[in-house]
Amino acid sequence: MARAVSQRRKILFTVAAWxxxxxxxxxxxxxxxxxxxTEAQAIADPPIFLGFDWTLENYSAVLERSNYGRFLWNxxxxxxxxxxxxxxxxxxxxxxxxxxxxxxxxxxxLWMLSTKMLPAVGVLYPIYxxxxxxxxxxxxxxxxxxxxLINLPIIVWMLYTYFKEIPSEILEAARMDGATLKEELLYxxxxxxxxxxxxxxxxxxxLAWNEAFWTLNLTAAKAAPLTAFxxxxxxxxxxxxxxxxxxxxxxxxxxxxxxxxxxxxxxxxLTFGAVK
Amino acid sequence: xxxxxSRSAARLMMAPAVVLLLGWMLVPLTMTLYFSFKxxxxxxGGDLGWVGFDNYVRFVSSSAFWPSVLTTLTIVGGVLVxxxxxxxxxxxxxxxxxxxxxxxxxxxxxxxxxxPTVSALVWKNMFMDPNYGLLAHLWEFFGAQPVxxxxxxxxxxxxxxxxxxxxxxxxxxxxxxxxxLDSEQLEAAxxxxxxxxxxxxxxxxxxxxxxxxxxxxxxxIFLLSIFAEIFVTTGGAFGTKTLTYLIFQRVLESxxxxxxxxxxxxxIILANIVAIFLMRIVGKNLDK
Numbered sequence: 001m002a003r004a005v006s007q008r009r010k011i012l013f014t015v016a017a018w019x020x021x022x023x024x025x026x027x028x029x030x031x032x033x034x035x036x037x038t039e040a041q042a043i044a045d046p047p048i049f050l051g052f053d054w055t056l057e058n059y060s061a062v063l064e065r066s067n068y069g070r071f072l073w074n075x076x077x078x079x080x081x082x083x084x085x086x087x088x089x090x091x092x093x094x095x096x097x098x099x100x101x102x103x104x105x106x107x108x109x110l111w112m113l114s115t116k117m118l119p120a121v122g123v124l125y126p127i128y129x130x131x132x133x134x135x136x137x138x139x140x141x142x143x144x145x146x147x148x149l150i151n152l153p154i155i156v157w158m159l160y161t162y163f164k165e166i167p168s169e170i171l172e173a174a175r176m177d178g179a180t181l182k183e184e185l186l187y188x189x190x191x192x193x194x195x196x197x198x199x200x201x202x203x204x205x206x207l208a209w210n211e212a213f214w215t216l217n218l219t220a221a222k223a224a225p226l227t228a229f230x231x232x233x234x235x236x237x238x239x240x241x242x243x244x245x246x247x248x249x250x251x252x253x254x255x256x257x258x259x260x261x262x263x264x265x266x267x268x269x270l271t272f273g274a275v276k
Numbered sequence: 277x278x279x280x281x282s283r284s285a286a287r288l289m290m291a292p293a294v295v296l297l298l299g300w301m302l303v304p305l306t307m308t309l310y311f312s313f314k315x316x317x318x319x320x321g322g323d324l325g326w327v328g329f330d331n332y333v334r335f336v337s338s339s340a341f342w343p344s345v346l347t348t349l350t351i352v353g354g355v356l357v358x359x360x361x362x363x364x365x366x367x368x369x370x371x372x373x374x375x376x377x378x379x380x381x382x383x384x385x386x387x388x389x390x391x392p393t394v395s396a397l398v399w400k401n402m403f404m405d406p407n408y409g410l411l412a413h414l415w416e417f418f419g420a421q422p423v424x425x426x427x428x429x430x431x432x433x434x435x436x437x438x439x440x441x442x443x444x445x446x447x448x449x450x451x452x453x454x455x456x457l458d459s460e461q462l463e464a465a466x467x468x469x470x471x472x473x474x475x476x477x478x479x480x481x482x483x484x485x486x487x488x489x490x491x492x493x494x495x496x497i498f499l500l501s502i503f504a505e506i507f508v509t510t511g512g513a514f515g516t517k518t519l520t521y522l523i524f525q526r527v528l529e530s531x532x533x534x535x536x537x538x539x540x541x542x543x544i545i546l547a548n549i550v551a552i553f554l555m556r557i558v559g560k561n562l563d564k
Binding site for chain 1: 282283285286287289290292293294296297300301303304305307308311366369370372373374375376377379380381382383384385386387388389390391392393394395397398399400401402403408410413417440443444445448449452453486487490494497500501503504507508509520523524527528533536537540541543544546547548550551554555557558559
């Protein structure tokens with residue numbers, strides 16, 4: 001009897017959860033579907049859900065006409081470059097805070113977090129001006145640095161949280177066995193730290209890929225990444241739903257896939273370890 | 277067993293990150309403060325000298341200021357209420373026994389990974405367009421007059437778009453928190469005959485308190501500076517000009533740097549008030 005009831009409850013919850021899930025995902029699904037329609041079918045009344053002539057013409061049109069490759073390349077360089085640079089700076093810092101903590105470690109961590117709270121618009125003009133003076137307005141290098149800096153607190157925090165979980169007994173044991181500092185770093189700590197570093201990289205690539213304040217304000221024709229490319233569709237002449245959908249699908253697909261892998265790390269990463 | 281030697285090595289390893297962040301904070305901040313006390317119009321005469329607190333007074337007394345504060349509060353408040361209420365409900369739903377839980381999670385979390393310009397444009401064109409949008413078709417299907425969402429109900433539309441983006445974040449964090457709830461406690465309460473609503477109000481909700489606080493604070497920080505969603509939908513028209521957008525327009529569109537910088541200082545102060553509360557919660561967690 002109890003089994004039958006819980007089975008019925010399970011069916012009920014499954015139906016409810018799937019309905020809500022599909023509803024929330026629907027705008028993305030609709031975008032993907034529209035990207036395979038012709039422009040006429042994309043604005044058909046009543047709307048066509050699945051019974052349309054599937055076509056790839058929008059993808060080839062976007063790829064041919066709009067230099068999509070260059071925007072994609074800019075996104076890859078900016079997201080990848082800022083993340084790698086951030087990791088290079090953050091690993092030693094997080095490492096030393098986790099393994100050689102001092103009285104000030106907590107204050108430094110909280111101070112780093114506080115720099116993340118600085119509203120971008122409050123420093124928009126100074127950064128804009130500095131970019132002009134350094135001749136790096138509309139350049140990838142400027143965005144690599146800026147996105148590295150805005151995400152650095154998150155990178156340090158995530159790495160610190162991971163490194164903290166490496167038990168120090170293991171280090172002591174290695175030292176007792178006569179491991180030198182170099183051996184300790186290379187053979188004991190690094191293998192244990194790699195999963196943490198990998199998920200930090202993943203989350204930060206996502207954040208940098210989607211960043212849409214600095215990328216919109218500091219780029220024009222040369223260094224614009226996909227965020228700015230998509231924004232250019234907001235002009236009236238860009239009202240081609242099927243092509244907009246194809247461009248959008250290509251811009252979000254890689255990050256959707258990366259994101260689904262990183263959903264666990266997302267929680268501790270974005271709450272600075274306050275929720276695990 | 278930190279020796280003196282390893283301490284100085286640790287300091288050296290920390291130095292690049294600390295120096296970079298210090299520079300990132302201090303240099304632009306000092307410049308913003310400096311400009312905020314000047315009449316500075318790069319395209320119309322450049323630096324026209326010191327003006328004291330003039331910019332601060334003028335920014336607050338301009339006719340656009342209070343509406344922008346109200347707009348900001350409406351958007352932030354609206355999104356927070358929607359994401360937390362539905363986030364709690366969704367987290368509870370997703371925590372129930374069901375088939376394909378992992379897959380539903382993937383569907384629900386997806387909007388968070390969509391870049392802001394894409395979600396804003398997809399909603400604007402394919403859903404909220406009064407002629408071709410899906411919502412217009414839906415309205416017509418029920419015999420209603422299609423709504424011109426982004427001009428007639430502009431604020432509600434923005435709140436909806438941004439809520440769609442942030443609901444996954446709230447849900448995911450609250451779900452993580454719910455999963456750490458001791459289920460024995462709930463079962464004991466159920467055996468004692470406590471109805472579901474009471475169990476929710478006296479066990480689940482208090483347990484979620486801290487996670488909700490974290491969601492509220494982190495989202496507030498991000499929501500105070502939403503930009504792309506307004507930039508590509510209304511461009512600040514139809515009463516959707518937030519404080520962030522107003523400052524952006526002053527600084528880059530009308531190139532009144534002094535005035536915009538004073539606005540920037542206000543935005544920084546506002547963000548810091550929220551930040552203090554967030555830091556307390558995070559700081560407490562560090563001691564554990």
